[in-house]
Structure formats: C-alpha cells, structure tokens
Amino acid sequence: MSSSSHCNSLTLRACPDCDLLQELPCSQAGHAIYCVRCGHLLKKTCHDSLNRSLAFALTGIFLFILANSFPFISLSALGIEQDSSLFSASWAFYQMDRPFLAILVLFTTIIFPLLSLIGMVIVLIAVKMKRIQRTLIAPLFRFLMSTDAWGMLEVFLLAVLVAVVKLGDMADIVIGVSMYAFIALIIVLTLLSLSLDPEDVWQELRKGVKQ
Amino acid sequence: MKSSQRNRQTAREAGLIACHFCHSLVKMPRQRQENTELHCPVCNSVLHSRIPYSLTKTSALLLAALFLYVPANILPIMTVIFQGAGQPDTIMQGVLHLLEGGMWPLALIVFVASIVVPILKLVVLSGLLISIRFQSQWNPVERTRLYRIMEFIGRWSMVDIFVIAILVALVQFGNTASIFPGLGALSFAAVVVLTMFAAHTFDPRLIWDNMHD
Ligand SMILES: [Zn+2]
Numbered sequence: 001m002s003s004s005s006h007c008n009s010l011t012l013r014a015c016p017d018c019d020l021l022q023e024l025p026c027s028q029a030g031h032a033i034y035c036v037r038c039g040h041l042l043k044k045t046c047h048d049s050l051n052r053s054l055a056f057a058l059t060g061i062f063l064f065i066l067a068n069s070f071p072f073i074s075l076s077a078l079g080i081e082q083d084s085s086l087f088s089a090s091w092a093f094y095q096m097d098r099p100f101l102a103i104l105v106l107f108t109t110i111i112f113p114l115l116s117l118i119g120m121v122i123v124l125i126a127v128k129m130k131r132i133q134r135t136l137i138a139p140l141f142r143f144l145m146s147t148d149a150w151g152m153l154e155v156f157l158l159a160v161l162v163a164v165v166k167l168g169d170m171a172d173i174v175i176g177v178s179m180y181a182f183i184a185l186i187i188v189l190t191l192l193s194l195s196l197d198p199e200d201v202w203q204e205l206r207k208g209v210k211q
Numbered sequence: 212m213k214s215s216q217r218n219r220q221t222a223r224e225a226g227l228i229a230c231h232f233c234h235s236l237v238k239m240p241r242q243r244q245e246n247t248e249l250h251c252p253v254c255n256s257v258l259h260s261r262i263p264y265s266l267t268k269t270s271a272l273l274l275a276a277l278f279l280y281v282p283a284n285i286l287p288i289m290t291v292i293f294q295g296a297g298q299p300d301t302i303m304q305g306v307l308h309l310l311e312g313g314m315w316p317l318a319l320i321v322f323v324a325s326i327v328v329p330i331l332k333l334v335v336l337s338g339l340l341i342s343i344r345f346q347s348q349w350n351p352v353e354r355t356r357l358y359r360i361m362e363f364i365g366r367w368s369m370v371d372i373f374v375i376a377i378l379v380a381l382v383q384f385g386n387t388a389s390i391f392p393g394l395g396a397l398s399f400a401a402v403v404v405l406t407m408f409a410a411h412t413f414d415p416r417l418i419w420d421n422m423h424d
C-alpha cells in the first residue's frame with residue numbers, strides 16, 4: 001500500500017456498534033454515512049468541520065468565562081438578596097457536608113465543559129498547524145471524546161428553568177447577565193458538537209502511522 | 212476476496228481489532244502472549260476486540276444501581292424549612308408539587324428525567340444483558356438502537372440534582388426559609404452515575420456476535 005494519505009479510494013472501517021467492516025468513501029464533503037447493518041452514524045456530512053469547530057470552541061471559551069464571572073440568578077426575599085453562580089451551586093453542596101455531590105456538580109458543570117473547550121482548541125490548532133505531536137495530541141483527544149457525556153451544561157440549564165418556576169411564587173427572581181452568556185454558551189456547544197466530526201481529527205492523527 | 216464478500220465480515224472475523232477510541236484497524240497478532248497488552252499505534256490506548264468482562268461489569272454496576280434505587284426514591288432528596296417547620300421532599304413529591312402549581316409541562320419533564328429514565332435504563336440494560344446471555348436472535352437492529360437511546364438519555368436524570376444544588380445555593384434565609392440536601396439526593400446521584408458507567412461498559416457488538424445468519 002502506498003504511504004500517501006490522499007485518498008480518492010475507500011477507507012476500511014469497523015462499525016463501533018456492530019463490528020461490521022465496511023468501506024467508506026474518503027471524500028471530505030460527502031453525505032452522511034450510516035452503518036449498513038445497524039444504522040450507526042459513521043461519517044458526518046459537515047463541510048470544513050475543523051475550521052468551524054475551532055471558531056465555535058474559541059467562542060465557547062469566551063462565553064464560558066463570561067457565564068462564570070457573574071451570578072446568573074438572584075433571589076430577594078425579606079430584604080435579603082441571595083445570588084447563585086455556576087460555582088456556588090456546587091459550593092452549596094460542599095457547605096452542606098455533601099462532598100460527593102459537590103464534586104459531581106463541580107465536574108459536570110465546570111471542569112469537564114472547560115477542559116473539553118480548552119482541549120478542543122489545542123487539538124484543532126495542532127491539527128491545523130500540521131505540527132502534530134501525536135504522543136500528546138492523540139491521548140488528549142481520546143480523553144476529550146471519552147469524557148464527552150460528562151459535561152452537562154444543557155442539563156443544568158433545564159434545572160435552572162425548573163428552579164425558577166419552583167421559586168417563582170415565593171420570591172422575586174432576577175435573571176443576571178451571566179444567564180444570557182450561559183444560554184449562548186449552550187447554543188455554541190451544540191453547534192460545536194454538530195459541526196465536529198471526530199473522524200476528521202483522527203484521520204489527521206493517523207497520517208504517517210504504519211498500519 | 213471480492214469486496215461484496217468482505218462487506219459481510221466483522222473486524223474480528225477478519226482478524227482485525229478496531230480501536231475503541233480512534234477506530235483505527237490493527238491486525239490481531241496470531242499468537243497472543245498472556246499479560247501482554249496491545250496498544251493502538253495512533254492513540255496509544257489498550258486495544259481489545261470487545262470490552263473485557265463487559266457483561267460482568269455491566270451487571271455489577273446495574274445491581275449496585277438497583278440497590279441504591281430504593282433509598283433514592285424513599286429518602287427525602289431535600290428538606291424545605293419554611294417558617295420554622297421542616298418538610299422533607301422525595302423525588303415523587305417534588306414532581307407532585309410542580310403539578311399542584313399548575314406547571315404540568317415541567318412536571319412532566321422532571322417526571323420523565325427523574326423517574327421514567329432511571330427505571331427505563333435499569334430495565335432495558337438488564338434486558339439487553341439477558342438477551343445476550345440467552346443468545347437471543349430478536350431484532351438486533353432494534354436492540355442496538357435501544358442501547359444507543361439509553362446511552363444518550365442517561366445524563367438528563369441529573370436535572371434533579373442540579374435543581375437541588377441551585378435551590379440550596381439560593382434559599383438560605385435562616386428559619387424563615389431554607390433548603391437542605393437530603394440523603395435521597397446522594398443515592399439518586401449515585402444511581403445516575405452507576406447507570407451511566409453501566410452503559411459505558413456495555414459492548415453492543417456482543418448483540419451481533421450471537422447472531423448466526
Ligand atoms: Zn454497525
């Protein structure tokens with residue numbers, strides 16, 4: 001087999017869900033491809049996946065900082081005002097002697113989302129610059145992909161909605177600036193996950209590896 | 212070999228291992244020595260043709276989740292102190308309060324996320340395990356799809372935990388009105404985490420290994 005990685009030909013892939021071998025056309029801007037046997041999505045359809053994803057990830061970091069800098073909701077009752085930021089949600093559990101819950105909330109709403117954004121920027125820039133240190137970038141991207149399910153900001157947004165409704169009739173609620181940044185962040189994260197095809201990154205990382 | 216014939220072959224049958232993370236295909240060595248790990252040349256993860264001890268791990272995690280499911284639903288997830296009097300709330304009571312407030316769309320969402328989804332995950336994953344044990348031939352496409360749905364919806368059960376976190380952070384007005392997290396919340400969070408891990412360790416390719424066509 002030639003070492004050239006320009007492929008007009010077909011690449012062989014095994015479906016992650018049913019292990020069936022099948023040949024995928026290698027074109028960058030084709031249509032989405034599903035496993036012929038179990039229907040698993042093997043290749044997304046997005047054009048220019050890496051550039052777009054990088055733009056979304058950078059925007060995401062900016063919004064993440066904004067969303068964490070101010071309280072997103074505040075409650076006033078009896079002349080006292082209480083406010084909550086993303087961080088104070090997990091801090092509240094810590095103060096109530098529930099360290100497991102505090103750590104769970106901290107990781108799912110702050111640490112994993114932030115790490116995945118920063119990590120994504122590092123991986124995508126490395127891939128774009130063609131300066132790939134595979135020993136660093138590949139394990140980093142692997143980590144990002146395997147912890148993907150643990151960033152739960154969109155679930156947190158639903159929880160904010162439920163909390164607002166629950167408190168609505170007993171106190172005055174003020175929505176803070178961070179709330180808007182937070183909603184924008186969720187939109188950007190959704191666009192990021194829609195536009196990024198991990199296969200495009202792996203294809204770059206696979207270049208030059210003897211198979 | 213003709214490509215049409217190759218189309219009906221799995222990676223394992225072709226003597227290949229697909230990396231779980233980067234999907235690179237690697238030749239399975241003819242003679243595997245004991246205790247030697249095979250590493251992916253691209254991402255350096257340990258290669259396995261199937262997730263090792265997938266069924267055992269998944270059953271153990273499901274069993275643990277099943278045990279914790281009981282306290283998660285019986286114990287209060289939070290205690291609301293209002294004008295000196297404390298009122299403990301379980302998951303179901305939380306849903307009912309939303310319903311009483313006339314918020315039925317939200318009540319429905321919380322009901323699905325906190326009650327339907329955990330039960331569904333426990334039942335469906337156990338069903339899939341049993342179907343593999345007994346080499347069921349029942350519709351593998353549907354079973355794989357069920358698995359993918361379970362993997363996708365599991366995280367939404369965390370919504371109740373986040374609601375409690377926000378309420379506890381916001382409602383701290385001493386004896387007049389305060390909210391404290393309960394032991395039920397801890398058990399419920401553990402159920403969610405355990406079932407998420409159970410879905411991660413389940414290997415859907417085992418459904419297909421049993422099919423003889
Ligand atoms: Zn498949």
Ligand SMILES: [Zn+2]
Nearest residue numbers: 230233251254
């Ligand atoms: Zn790999």
